[in-house]
Amino acid sequence: PVSGGLILLQLRPSMYRTYGSYNYGDYVVTKHVSLTRPQAANNPGVFDYRKFLQNNNIYGLMNIRKDYQLEKIPLRAAHNPVVDFALDLKKKLLWTIKKTMPYPESAFLGGVMLGLRQGLSAEVQDEFRASGVAHVLAVSGLHVTIITALFFGLLTLMKVPRKFIAPLIIAVLIIFAIITGGRPSTL
Numbered sequence: 001p002v003s004g005g006l007i008l009l010q011l012r013p014s015m016y017r018t019y020g021s022y023n024y025g026d027y028v029v030t031k032h033v034s035l036t037r038p039q040a041a042n043n044p045g046v047f048d049y050r051k052f053l054q055n056n057n058i059y060g061l062m063n064i065r066k067d068y069q070l071e072k073i074p075l076r077a078a079h080n081p082v083v084d085f086a087l088d089l090k091k092k093l094l095w096t097i098k099k100t101m102p103y104p105e106s107a108f109l110g111g112v113m114l115g116l117r118q119g120l121s122a123e124v125q126d127e128f129r130a131s132g133v134a135h136v137l138a139v140s141g142l143h144v145t146i147i148t149a150l151f152f153g154l155l156t157l158m159k160v161p162r163k164f165i166a167p168l169i170i171a172v173l174i175i176f177a178i179i180t181g182g183r184p185s186t187l
Helices: 013-021 049-055 081-100 103-114 122-131 141-157 162-179
Strands: 006-011 026-030 058-064 070-076
Touching: 049 058, 081 103, 081 162, 103 122, 141 162
Parallel strands: 006 058
Antiparallel strands: 026 070
């Protein structure tokens, strides 16, 4: 049995049409969905997904594959203003990318900048894997380093006192981590 924490709802690609109708803080009801425990590490020394999720107070998983399995109810949860800001910024970035670039290029840019893969077709993702460059679509420590260097340079050019530079860069990196989904490589 699963108890004592949160449940991670995973919307599958078949739910792509309805992604936009769910937002941070929405309450939902699930129907005809099984609750499972995350898989533990099978071998010593490998990544333990169950332990990773438990460190984030997540003890169960639900995979939503069809529209009828999930229904939004009109209650709203308390919001964290930092998360709200980061998710709003993410929406604006994606909207700008989609409006200024044609489809395949906009999906690629969303993947490179934000680690988003849902916009890329399965064929394109397979081509990236086959050519050995799928890691380009993953957000990594290199992204964090680039953002740190960029903001350090900008803040230095703007003559911001050194004692304020580190806290400002840390705030930007926290927002970036939220935008990219808090992946381990970003954290």
